[in-house]
Amino acid sequence: MASAVEHVSAGVGSLGGIAAVTDQESRARYAIDGVLPRAVVYPSSAEETASVLASAAERGLAVVPCRNATQLDIGAPPGRYDAALSLKNMASVWYYEPADLVITVEAGMKFGDFQHFVGRDGLWLPLDPPGGAGASIGGVLATNAAGPMRILHGTPRDMTLGMKIATVEGKVIKAGGRVVKNVAGYDLGKSLVGSWGTLGVIVEATLKLFPRPARRETYTLIGRTLDRVREFRRNILASPIAPLRMAYLSDETSAAPRTSASQPEGFEIWIEAGGSERVMARISSEIEAIAKSMGSALAPVESERATAVWERISDFRNALARAHPDAVVLKASLPVAQMEAFLGRALSITGGAGTRTASVSYLGGETVYLGLVPRNSEWPAEATVAQLRAAAEEFGGAMIVERAPAELKRRVSAWGETKDDFAVMQRLKKVWDPKGILSPGRFIGGL
Amino acid sequence: MRASAHIRELIAIAGTDGVLWNPEELMLYEYDALSAARPPDAVVFPRTTAQVAGIVKLARRKKIPLVPRGAGTGLSGGAVVTEGGIVLSLVRMKQIIEVDPENQRARVQPGVVNLDLSAAVAKHGLYYVPDPSSQRACTLGGNVAENSGGPHTLAYGVTTNHVLGLEVVLASGEVIHTGAKFWGRPGYDLTGLMVGSEGMLGIVTEITVRLARKPEAVKTLLAIYDQARDATRTVAALTARGITAAALEMMDGFTLRAVEEATHAGYPMDSAAVLLIEVEGLREAAEEQAEQVQAVCMENHARAVRLAGNNDERELLWKGRKNAFGALGRISPNFYVQDGVIPRTRLPEMLDSMERIGRKHGIAIGNIFHAGDGNLHPLLMYDARKPAERESVAKAAAEIMAECVALGGSITGEHGVGIEKSELMPLIFSEDDLEMQKKMLQVFGAGEALNPGKVFPSGKMCGELRVQMGGAG
Numbered sequence: 001m002a003s004a005v006e007h008v009s010a011g012v013g014s015l016g017g018i019a020a021v022t023d024q025e026s027r028a029r030y031a032i033d034g035v036l037p038r039a040v041v042y043p044s045s046a047e048e049t050a051s052v053l054a055s056a057a058e059r060g061l062a063v064v065p066c067r068n069a070t071q072l073d074i075g076a077p078p079g080r081y082d083a084a085l086s087l088k089n090m091a092s093v094w095y096y097e098p099a100d101l102v103i104t105v106e107a108g109m110k111f112g113d114f115q116h117f118v119g120r121d122g123l124w125l126p127l128d129p130p131g132g133a134g135a136s137i138g139g140v141l142a143t144n145a146a147g148p149m150r151i152l153h154g155t156p157r158d159m160t161l162g163m164k165i166a167t168v169e170g171k172v173i174k175a176g177g178r179v180v181k182n183v184a185g186y187d188l189g190k191s192l193v194g195s196w197g198t199l200g201v202i203v204e205a206t207l208k209l210f211p212r213p214a215r216r217e218t219y220t221l222i223g224r225t226l227d228r229v230r231e232f233r234r235n236i237l238a239s240p241i242a243p244l245r246m247a248y249l250s251d252e253t254s255a256a257p258r259t260s261a262s263q264p265e266g267f268e269i270w271i272e273a274g275g276s277e278r279v280m281a282r283i284s285s286e287i288e289a290i291a292k293s294m295g296s297a298l299a300p301v302e303s304e305r306a307t308a309v310w311e312r313i314s315d316f317r318n319a320l321a322r323a324h325p326d327a328v329v330l331k332a333s334l335p336v337a338q339m340e341a342f343l344g345r346a347l348s349i350t351g352g353a354g355t356r357t358a359s360v361s362y363l364g365g366e367t368v369y370l371g372l373v374p375r376n377s378e379w380p381a382e383a384t385v386a387q388l389r390a391a392a393e394e395f396g397g398a399m400i401v402e403r404a405p406a407e408l409k410r411r412v413s414a415w416g417e418t419k420d421d422f423a424v425m426q427r428l429k430k431v432w433d434p435k436g437i438l439s440p441g442r443f444i445g446g447l
Numbered sequence: 448m449r450a451s452a453h454i455r456e457l458i459a460i461a462g463t464d465g466v467l468w469n470p471e472e473l474m475l476y477e478y479d480a481l482s483a484a485r486p487p488d489a490v491v492f493p494r495t496t497a498q499v500a501g502i503v504k505l506a507r508r509k510k511i512p513l514v515p516r517g518a519g520t521g522l523s524g525g526a527v528v529t530e531g532g533i534v535l536s537l538v539r540m541k542q543i544i545e546v547d548p549e550n551q552r553a554r555v556q557p558g559v560v561n562l563d564l565s566a567a568v569a570k571h572g573l574y575y576v577p578d579p580s581s582q583r584a585c586t587l588g589g590n591v592a593e594n595s596g597g598p599h600t601l602a603y604g605v606t607t608n609h610v611l612g613l614e615v616v617l618a619s620g621e622v623i624h625t626g627a628k629f630w631g632r633p634g635y636d637l638t639g640l641m642v643g644s645e646g647m648l649g650i651v652t653e654i655t656v657r658l659a660r661k662p663e664a665v666k667t668l669l670a671i672y673d674q675a676r677d678a679t680r681t682v683a684a685l686t687a688r689g690i691t692a693a694a695l696e697m698m699d700g701f702t703l704r705a706v707e708e709a710t711h712a713g714y715p716m717d718s719a720a721v722l723l724i725e726v727e728g729l730r731e732a733a734e735e736q737a738e739q740v741q742a743v744c745m746e747n748h749a750r751a752v753r754l755a756g757n758n759d760e761r762e763l764l765w766k767g768r769k770n771a772f773g774a775l776g777r778i779s780p781n782f783y784v785q786d787g788v789i790p791r792t793r794l795p796e797m798l799d800s801m802e803r804i805g806r807k808h809g810i811a812i813g814n815i816f817h818a819g820d821g822n823l824h825p826l827l828m829y830d831a832r833k834p835a836e837r838e839s840v841a842k843a844a845a846e847i848m849a850e851c852v853a854l855g856g857s858i859t860g861e862h863g864v865g866i867e868k869s870e871l872m873p874l875i876f877s878e879d880d881l882e883m884q885k886k887m888l889q890v891f892g893a894g895e896a897l898n899p900g901k902v903f904p905s906g907k908m909c910g911e912l913r914v915q916m917g918g919a920g
Binding site for chain 1: 549
């Protein structure tokens with residue numbers, strides 16, 4: 001057996017019997033922060049994926065699992081990046097029982113195709129992750145990606161009943177099962193969801209489906225100040241209506257979704273609810289009454305426009321980057337009661353730093369996305385990011401630097417500081433990936 | 448037993464009133480709700496995280512296994528001692544540390560009783576969702592260890608979906624904090640790994656939970672059937688029609704007659720099965736759903752559907768359900784509660800299998816299902832004084848489990864594996880799967896220090912599938 005060094009210098013060749021693709025175009029598709037993988041490999045089954053990983057581990061090659069690259073840039077820039085492992089050839093449905101509300105699919109299935117597939121039976125996964133239709137099931141799980149709709153039934157974590165995981169030992173491990181309630185054994189799947197491709201490769205997932213509401217209605221209104229937004233948010237959460245999603249936006253970048261071409265004063269609030277005709281009538285009158293009590297006018301939004309707006313809200317990170325490639329995208333998660341206070345502080349920090357800022361905040365997950373577009377290249381980027389992170393932590397939350405120009409990303413921490421549970425996380429990584437070949441160094445604390 | 452050096456050290460940590468070591472007192476801790484195993488060497492009742500850490504370090508130094516325990520209401524032998532050791536009882540850590548109504552969060556110690564938390568936050572219009580039948584007694588720490596369910600977890604998820612963060616004392620004595628008050632702290636989901644790990648990975652000393660807002664309206668219906676099969680068909684039909692009930696319970700005739708005699712909840716004595724169905728939400732939504740439920744029940748040949756007219760009637764219906772185990776105790780000297788899961792569309796055939804297995808072994812089986820999520824609780828009647836009956840029950844239970852797995856299900860939906868089902872684990876997991884699960888003991892640095900002898904098969908069973916009913920039954 002030749003040494004790893006010789007193999008690396010000789011190129012990736014094939015991995016686990018699967019030919020690696022090395023043309024520029026394929027590699028560029030999976031570039032991260034300007035770093036291209038040396039090869040891309042496309043396994044077609046769980047077993048092939050496991051063979052690829054085993055072979056990479058044996059040769060000490062760094063592998064980053066991926067599919068459609070809608071969130072691939074999140075995380076620390078890769079130090080080593082030998083191969084992108086794309087699951088694009090793995091998009092089958094293995095098991096589907098609509099009357100049980102359960103489905104098993106391969107991880108490479110696109111989220112849009114998935115929703116379309118189950119939508120024919122009036123079902124859905126009540127999620128609107130970044131990347132939208134182009135995201136993959138595996139990617140959504142590996143990043144626990146969820147947009148504002150998570151307020152309804154939680155995140156992918158809460159909808160995953162079981163999964164199969166390809167390991168660097170070349171095995172395919174099963175976690176969980178195919179039934180909606182199951183406490184047999186340790187819940188290994190939980191640790192894979194949101195592990196950002198650093199432990200194993202999720203090759204198959206069994207998910208819990210939900211019935212789609214008969215009708216959905218989106219409304220919008222303006223909250224002139226953050227105090228007004230807070231008041232509206234509190235009133236909605238205290239009311240008996242359970243919205244499908246609710247978000248509020250501000251924009252100085254002309255990139256965020258909005259109602260009109262003109263810049264509204266204050267914050268645009270978007271809220272969607274679902275139900276039968278009779279239920280919707282009640283909900284709209286409730287929302288209207290809340291808006292009226294605050295002196296705001298509520299406008300219903302026709303469905304096509306609503307769809308487009310919600311897509312852009314969910315995929316804010318990519319929408320902003322398309323309009324402003326030099327934008328910095330930050331995502332803060334914090335307790336709901338502190339959202340507006342944090343946002344106020346954040347906008348004053350970015351105002352002082354001389355950036356134009358767009359923000360998308362949503363309930364459920366209590367997320368505040370900030371998109372910073374520098375007016376000139378001289379802005380104090382590092383200091384601003386540090387100040388914003390300190391503010392998020394002061395308000396009891398955390399902040400991720402999701403996206404930034406490559407040179408800035410190398411100077412700031414993508415994930416922030418680790419805490420007293422980090423040693424356990426390190427041991428978890430060691431157990432799954434002893435040689436550290438899966439997305440090495442990209443997750444928090446260099447995991 | 449003399450106050451050994453170990454006991455004196457435990458007393459130094461937890462105080463004289465914080466340690467039990469007289470044999471007659473220890474006998475109480477021989478049991479959980481599954482059955483008896485053997486008495487522990489001592490029971491210690493810490494009041495603080497620091498005391499827990501001290502006890503854990505002591506046990507590690509002396510190489511004594513620790514068995515964490517809440518109220519002891521578990522049904523899989525998870526809180527009993529298998530090979531000697533100290534029971535670490537968390538019932539004196541029962542403070543609700545913080546209630547944060549606006550964020551809908553509470554931070555509690557593990558000894559807080561499940562229902563006490565809901566009672567404490569009721570004034571804010573909030574409640575804690577998972578509601579095991581033992582919720583008047585069981586502790587939240589025990590719920591976390593077992594990832595407990597309950598009738599109302601159908602719509603909103605089980606314990607793991609409601610726990611955001613934990614304080615954990617590791618087997619090293621080190622204290623860590625997993626998760627956060629908010630969802631989405633970056634890092635591996637150690638909270639998710641801890642929940643349901645049956646007290647083997649660490650000792651939970653603080654729990655951050657999410658609280659839910661009480662719905663505006665609740666409608667409770669009782670559908671009565673002359674054929675049990677029609678009740679199971681109704682369950683599949685409701686799911687297929689997209690009707691999401693908040694709870695959907697089934698009891699067969701055998702069980703409901705016992706319940707009715709004990710609680711007078713108004714269940715009809717001559718029916719073959721009843722469904723207890725609850726819908727909730729906005730007033731309009733609950734009303735509409737109640738009408739739809741009624742229609743689906745009638746389409747599936749319900750004899751009648753009754754709607755609880757007020758809260759008292761509702762409580763009475765639920766009282767019958769939640770006290771069912773107790774009621775069955777009146778008609779049989781002993782019974783063994785099983786816990787299996789199947790895809791909910793397979794309920795009709797599972798019911799047939801249950802009958803077949805009961806007949807084959809000559810035992811009466813009562814059926815209580817969390818039907819909405821396919822979680823079965825067959826109750827196997829026997830007399831513990833008759834070893835042959837005990838043996839038949841154990842065999843029947845193993846067959847029921849095998850049937851659940853054959854239908855695509857699992858060996859436990861909410862009671863956990865414990866000592867009861869560890870030998871059944873190979874039914875659903877390969878050696879590789881189990882090996883990876885075992886490695887979690889390494890990850891948390893637990894080794895065999897905490898709750899040893901649970902969850903994983905001993906490998907001594909030579910292929911025979913057996914449930915472990917414990918000592919006396």
